[in-house]
Amino acid sequence: LLPIGGILERLDAGEVVIGDGGFVFALEKRGYVKAGPWTQRPLPSTLRQLHREFLRAGANVMQTFTFYASDDKLENRGSKLSFTGAQINAAACDLAREVASEGDALVAGGVSQTPSYLSCKSESDVKAIFKKQLDVFVDKNVDFLIAEYFEHVEEAVWAVEVLKETKKPVAATLCIGPKGDMHGVSPGDCAVRLVKAGAQIVGVNCHFDPLTCVETVKMMKAAVEKAGLKAHYMVQPLAFHTPDCNCQGFIDLPEFPFGLEPRILTRWDMHKYAREAYNVGIRYIGGCCGFEPYHIRAVAEELAAEKGGLPAASEKHGTWGAGLEMHTKPWVRARARRDYWENMKPASGRPLCPAMSTPDGWGVTKGDADLIQQKEATTQDQLKPLFDRTKSN
Ligand code: MET
Numbered sequence: 001l002l003p004i005g006g007i008l009e010r011l012d013a014g015e016v017v018i019g020d021g022g023f024v025f026a027l028e029k030r031g032y033v034k035a036g037p038w039t040q041r042p043l044p045s046t047l048r049q050l051h052r053e054f055l056r057a058g059a060n061v062m063q064t065f066t067f068y069a070s071d072d073k074l075e076n077r078g079s080k081l082s083f084t085g086a087q088i089n090a091a092a093c094d095l096a097r098e099v100a101s102e103g104d105a106l107v108a109g110g111v112s113q114t115p116s117y118l119s120c121k122s123e124s125d126v127k128a129i130f131k132k133q134l135d136v137f138v139d140k141n142v143d144f145l146i147a148e149y150f151e152h153v154e155e156a157v158w159a160v161e162v163l164k165e166t167k168k169p170v171a172a173t174l175c176i177g178p179k180g181d182m183h184g185v186s187p188g189d190c191a192v193r194l195v196k197a198g199a200q201i202v203g204v205n206c207h208f209d210p211l212t213c214v215e216t217v218k219m220m221k222a223a224v225e226k227a228g229l230k231a232h233y234m235v236q237p238l239a240f241h242t243p244d245c246n247c248q249g250f251i252d253l254p255e256f257p258f259g260l261e262p263r264i265l266t267r268w269d270m271h272k273y274a275r276e277a278y279n280v281g282i283r284y285i286g287g288c289c290g291f292e293p294y295h296i297r298a299v300a301e302e303l304a305a306e307k308g309g310l311p312a313a314s315e316k317h318g319t320w321g322a323g324l325e326m327h328t329k330p331w332v333r334a335r336a337r338r339d340y341w342e343n344m345k346p347a348s349g350r351p352l353c354p355a356m357s358t359p360d361g362w363g364v365t366k367g368d369a370d371l372i373q374q375k376e377a378t379t380q381d382q383l384k385p386l387f388d389r390t391k392s393n
């Protein structure tokens with residue numbers, strides 16, 4: 001399969017790298033993470049098992065489960081923790097490495113947006129937060145680093161600048177859609193800033209459905225190329241359909257986070273996603289919230305020819321439903337073919353439900369953001385009264 005090499009060697013050689021899926025969401029469903037704070041950990045045996053399932057599904061990267069594990073986030077959520085932030089981050093690195101070494105996978109240490117940025121701490125304060133997590137990643141010798149889930153490109157740039165200090169490869173993904181970041185910076189401009197800050201891989205994760213994310217990365221790629229810069233591209237979208245979202249993505253859907261199930265992509269939707277991503281030139285293709293191991297397996301199956309083989313989990317899955325040839329019912333046997341699953345339109349089974357929702361939130365768009373651009377007004381609690389004021393004026 002993949003030649004042995006670091007992330008950049010693999011991407012430079014034109015290989016497809018498959019990412020993993022959504023850990024906080026998957027662990028919440030299994031009863032180990034609480035939605036809201038999203039910070040409960042550590043969870044050794046479950047976490048090890050989830051890494052293994054993604055590895056078996058074809059993931060080439062094990063991301064450390066260090067999302068929202070910065071000291072300020074752990075404290076800010078008041079979790080009564082019996083471990084320090086450093087211990088939590090270290091345990092996550094050990095687990096990711098343990099499982100990665102069972103297969104052909106790299107370990108990526110991850111940092112994400114901080115409450116410190118939103119509450120307007122200085123650049124040096126915010127950077128100090130990233131540095132603490134980074135010290136653990138260096139100590140544990142992760143293979144590369146990912147700054148993911150940033151709504152504000154400014155904070156992502158700060159993260160990249162800190163991560164760069166290690167000389168390890170750095171990837172950066174924003175949780176934005178085609179309209180850009182929460183200050184209205186376009187995807188293209190965001191990407192150029194991240195590449196200039198030293199990220200070798202740029203893209204988006206979370207907040208929007210796969211095809212919207214691919215579209216956003218396509219805009220990033222065009223701008224980076226236009227600026228005469230070079231980078232690799234990465235996409236790790238939601239596994240939920242979000243055609244009705246505004247600029248903040250699925251957070252604003254009334255179904256977030258406990259009623260999203262009818263929106264889940266099928267494995268066949270994932271084939272389409274993987275092909276689209278590949279066709280626009282994205283070579284690091286993975287998932288975020290909602291992605292379960294079988295979604296990653298579908299990505300790996302779609303790209304099997306490019307990758308030179310199928311993942312281990314495909315042993316239990318005939319490509320395009322081939323396993324159904326052994327079904328007892330003839331009409332089900334007739335479904336053992338690609339065009340059946342490609343054209344099947346799944347029903348939701350909910351006759352009284354709408355196809356689309358109206359996003360909540362306070363409709364904070366670029367225009368509103370311009371009115372309230374002071375950084376101290378970027379958390380929702382702080383935005384609401386300002387927006388109400390805007391409306392009544
Ligand atoms: C809310 S985005 C979460 C990203 C993180 N890599 C996770 O899967 O948990």
Ligand SMILES: [Zn+2]
Pocket residue numbers: 022205206207288289
């Ligand atoms: Zn996510």
